[in-house]
Amino acid sequence: MAALTREETDLLIAEVLEVYPEKAHKDRKKHLMVNDKALESSKKCITSNRKSLPGVMTMRGCAYAGSKGVVWGPIKDMVSISHGPVGCGQYARAGRRNYYVGTTGVDAFCEINFTSDFQEKDIVFGGDKKLAKLIAEVEQLFPLNKGVSVQSECPIGLIGDDIEAVSKKAAQEIGKPVVPVRCEGFRGVSQSLGHHIANDSVRDWILSNRDGQPFEKTPYDVAILGDYNIGGDAWASRILLEEMGLRVVAQWSGDGTLPEMENTPNVKLNLLHCYRSMNYISRHMEEKYGIPWLEYNFFGPTKIRESLRRIASFFDDKIKEGAERVIEKYTPMMDAVIAKYRPRLEGKKVMLYVGGLRPRHVVGAYEDLGMDVIGTGYEFAHNDDYDRTIKDMGDATLIYDDVTGYEFEQFVERMKPDLIGSGIKEKYVFHKLGVPFRQLHSWDYSGPYHGVDGFAIFARDMDMTLNNPCWKKMTPPWLKKEEAVLKEAA
Amino acid sequence: MANIMIREKPAGGLVFYLPKRDMEADIRSIEFDTPEKWGGELKLENGGVYYVDPIPKPGRLPVSVSARRLVAAED
Numbered sequence: 001m002a003a004l005t006r007e008e009t010d011l012l013i014a015e016v017l018e019v020y021p022e023k024a025h026k027d028r029k030k031h032l033m034v035n036d037k038a039l040e041s042s043k044k045c046i047t048s049n050r051k052s053l054p055g056v057m058t059m060r061g062c063a064y065a066g067s068k069g070v071v072w073g074p075i076k077d078m079v080s081i082s083h084g085p086v087g088c089g090q091y092a093r094a095g096r097r098n099y100y101v102g103t104t105g106v107d108a109f110c111e112i113n114f115t116s117d118f119q120e121k122d123i124v125f126g127g128d129k130k131l132a133k134l135i136a137e138v139e140q141l142f143p144l145n146k147g148v149s150v151q152s153e154c155p156i157g158l159i160g161d162d163i164e165a166v167s168k169k170a171a172q173e174i175g176k177p178v179v180p181v182r183c184e185g186f187r188g189v190s191q192s193l194g195h196h197i198a199n200d201s202v203r204d205w206i207l208s209n210r211d212g213q214p215f216e217k218t219p220y221d222v223a224i225l226g227d228y229n230i231g232g233d234a235w236a237s238r239i240l241l242e243e244m245g246l247r248v249v250a251q252w253s254g255d256g257t258l259p260e261m262e263n264t265p266n267v268k269l270n271l272l273h274c275y276r277s278m279n280y281i282s283r284h285m286e287e288k289y290g291i292p293w294l295e296y297n298f299f300g301p302t303k304i305r306e307s308l309r310r311i312a313s314f315f316d317d318k319i320k321e322g323a324e325r326v327i328e329k330y331t332p333m334m335d336a337v338i339a340k341y342r343p344r345l346e347g348k349k350v351m352l353y354v355g356g357l358r359p360r361h362v363v364g365a366y367e368d369l370g371m372d373v374i375g376t377g378y379e380f381a382h383n384d385d386y387d388r389t390i391k392d393m394g395d396a397t398l399i400y401d402d403v404t405g406y407e408f409e410q411f412v413e414r415m416k417p418d419l420i421g422s423g424i425k426e427k428y429v430f431h432k433l434g435v436p437f438r439q440l441h442s443w444d445y446s447g448p449y450h451g452v453d454g455f456a457i458f459a460r461d462m463d464m465t466l467n468n469p470c471w472k473k474m475t476p477p478w479l480k481k482e483e484a485v486l487k488e489a490a
Numbered sequence: 491m492a493n494i495m496i497r498e499k500p501a502g503g504l505v506f507y508l509p510k511r512d513m514e515a516d517i518r519s520i521e522f523d524t525p526e527k528w529g530g531e532l533k534l535e536n537g538g539v540y541y542v543d544p545i546p547k548p549g550r551l552p553v554s555v556s557a558r559r560l561v562a563a564e565d
Contacts, residue, residue, distance in 0.1 A: 041515075043536060043563075049512065196509075280509065283495060287552045382512040 004374075004415065006396040009034045013398070016410040024053055031401040035393045042386035048401045049382045051189045057405035059353075059425050060379050064088055066194020067183035068151040070277055071202070074098035074228050074253045075261070076108040077146040079138050082115040083131060083163065084153025088185070089115040097442045099232050100255040107144045114138065123155055128166050135170040135178060146258040147177040149201075157184035177258070179205040190380035190402075192276065192356075199280035202261065207281070210262040220246045220315060221267040225282060225293070226274030226357075229254020231447015236454045237273070237298050243329075244308065244322035246315075252278060265289045269314050271296055273450075276356030276385060298450040299458070300365030301334040330452045338368060341459040344467055346370035348418040351411070353377045353403055353426065354440045356385070360392040362421070362440070365449075365458055374415055377403050379423075409433070419466050434474040436465045492559065494540065496532075497552030504551075506534055513538075513563065523547075531560065538563030 004012065013032050017025050030047040039045065052058040061069070064082075069092045072080050082089025094111040102108025116122070116130050135148055148170070150163050163180040171178040181201045183194045222241065227234040234254045241248055249267050250260035264270075270282050270293040282293035294314065296307035305327050312323035348371045352359045359376040366373050376393060377400035378385060389399065398411065405426075412420065412435060420430050421440040430437045438444050438461065446461050448454040495507040496517070504517040515538065521530025528547035532540045539561035 041536060283497070283507065283509075283552065286497065287495065287554060290550060384512055384514045387514075 004396065004398075006034055006036075009396055009398050012411070012414055016407055016414075019406075024056070027053060028056075028404070028407070031403075032407075033399045035390060035395060035397045035399055037390060037393075037395050039390050040387075042383055042390055046383075046386050046399060046401055048378070048386060049189060049192065049380070050402070052402055053404075058379070058402050059405075059423055060189070060402065061191035061194075062185035063183045063187040063191065063194035063197060064151060064153055064185040065092060066191030066196075066277070067181050067198035067201075068092060068194075069096060070191065070228065071195055071198035071253055072149050072151060072181065074100070074110060075149075075256050075258060076100040076102050076110050077144070077257045079109045079112075079114050079142060079145045079148045081131075081134060081138070081148060081150050082113065082153060083127070083150050084116065084118050084155050086113075086115050086117045088153045089113045095442070096228065097230055097445070097447070098254050099229050099235075105142070109142065109145060118153075118155055123159055126159060126161055127156070128161050128163070131161075131163060131166050132170060135166075135174065139174045139176075145176070147179065147206075148174075149179040149181055151181050152184050154185045157182065157186065177205060177209065192380040192382065195277035195356075196280055199278065199284075202281055203284050206258070206261055207265060207285070211265065215263060215266045217266055218247050219268065220319065221249045222246050222269045222271055222311075223250040223252065223260075223264045223267045224248060225252045225270050225272045226276075226278035227251065227254055227450070228274070231443045231445075231449070233448040233450040233454065236448040236451030239453070240298070240304070240308065240326055240330075240451050241271070241311070244312065244326045245319050246311075246322075252281075265291070267291060269294060269311070271311065273298070274357045275388070276381060297361050297364065298454070299362045300368040300455055301331070301338070301452075302368055303361075303364035304330075304334075304452065304455075333452055334455060337456045337459050341463050342370045344463050345459075347372070348466060349374045349416070350419045350421060351375040351415065351417040352420075352440065353379070353400070353408060353422040355379050355423075356381060358421075358440055360385070360389045362449075363392050365455060366462075368455075369459055369462065371419075371462075373397065374417060375400065375411060377401055405429070419462065434471065436468065436471060438462065438465050491556045493554055494542075494557045495552050495554045496542075506532060506538075506540070507552075515563065529555070532557070534563060536563040537561065 033045040090113050093113040100108055104111050116134050167178040167180040179201055183197045187193050234251050238248050250264045270291050272282050272293050272295050275295050285291045297303040308323045312320045350366055350371050350373045359378050363373045375398040419436045421438045423441045424439050427437050427439050443449055449458045497505050499505050506515050506517050515534040515536045518533040518535050522544050525547045527544045529542040529544040540557040541560050542555050542557045
């Protein structure tokens with residue numbers, strides 16, 4: 001159920017876009033659409049993965065963020081070096097809350113900022129020597145690391161350093177994989193290209209490292225792809241999969257290790273959670289190793305049930321029974337959550353604007369709680385994401401791609417959602433407008449939200465935010481009507 | 491010439507994937523589809539037409555091949 005009809009939404013888009021000059025108007029119009037479930041392909045209605053217009057504020061990251069921050073960073077036993085000036089690594093450090101088991105600084109290195117700290121002289125004379133020295137130093141100080149990845153920042157590409165040569169030489173010296181990643185920030189239009197570059201470097205430098213080596217297989221081996229263990233997400237998913245009888249060989253890349261990744265070609269099925277950031281490697285493994293891949297969704301009871309059954313359909317009866325057993329076991333738990341929170345959340349309207357998979361994945365969880373998603377959009381999705389979104393969203397919902405600060409504010413003011421789920425850059429803007437807000441990139445310092453355990457926390461958090469008494473205090477005392485003040489005093 | 495990947499859909503039918511543009515589209519028709527000769531003109535559901543040099547039919551899909559664009563997909 002959308003809040004507005006199709007005509008009203010069309011009109012809203014037209015009104016919001018009116019303030020733009022002609023050229024910007026024409027460009028931005030292509031990025032907004034009203035959902036129509038009957039559509040097969042999103043191509044004709046929405047344009048995505050285009051460069052943001054100068055002059056408007058949007059919320060995208062860079063290729064380095066996509067590679068270091070998303071894909072490579074969470075691998076806990078690898079040292080990811082931010083090669084270049086110190087800031088990129090420092091401000092991206094540990095912000096995504098990719099949880100892991102391990103002792104930081106001894107056998108896990110996610111939360112440490114390793115950087116070559118470029119200075120003027122490195123820009124002028126090149127930083128290759130510094131990188132070689134840095135890798136040797138890392139090996140000496142942190143001998144339990146399983147490998148090193150070199151994440152280039154912008155200057156590396158600009159001055160043309162040969163990090164591949166340094167990496168090859170260093171790999172021989174330390175006897176571990178050293179992966180050069182050409183993820184300079186200026187590449188592409190958003191972090192999306194960083195995911196692609198990171199996937200390609202995993203493919204070229206990591207994936208085939210253990211080909212031909214013995215590996216004890218079972219018929220029930222799977223790998224979790226595209227789950228970054230934000231607030232413990234991957235653990236909550238893993239519980240369900242293991243309980244239904246599957247063996248999780250690898251986690252990519254939240255709480256994942258290099259040996260896990262190298263063993264992934266031995267699995268029977270790749271389970272893909274974040275399609276946007278890991279579809280590339282899934283497709284490659286399908287071609288090279290014949291491993292099928294499956295997109296699944298562990299947000300909310302409806303989708304969990306659907307996904308567990310779909311995963312089980314790839315295996316024999318033992319797993320199918322296991323899936324039913326798991327569903328049966330957890331249904332009372334999930335029903336209890338719904339019974340507790342649905343009356344408090346029923347009928348509330350939500351607007352989303354997040355990254356690669358959540359704008360469509362969490363819709364099911366909101367619907368289970370009786371809430372309506374009236375608008376959704378991605379920062380950096382491509383057309384194939386929107387193809388999938390059209391199916392998951394209600395008719396006549398507003399869909400916006402790479403939305404600008406102005407547009408988002410206008411949509412919120414006119415559509416009046418009860419809750420917004422988006423990133424930290426939007427959070428305080430909407431708090432000041434008096435709209436309840438959840439930061440859905442890293443679950444607002446909460447989580448996990450995946451799986452059964454996650455759903456309980458998800459429901460609690462949404463209730464906590466929406467029904468917080470502070471939203472009733474938005475009118476300052478001097479603007480309150482006299483009777484209300486008197487009543488309060490009495 | 492662009493590298494493309496052709497894969498089978500779970501529901502049957504072929505899907506065309508162009509990694510560089512993240513373009514995924516169903517293949518409407520394939521010119522040659524015999525065990526000895528496979529490929530030729532691929533007509534896509536989004537209006538694009540690509541040409542793949544005919545090869546013996548691969549034993550297993552997906553397969554990466556290079557393709558030439560004859561007609562661009564409508565935007």
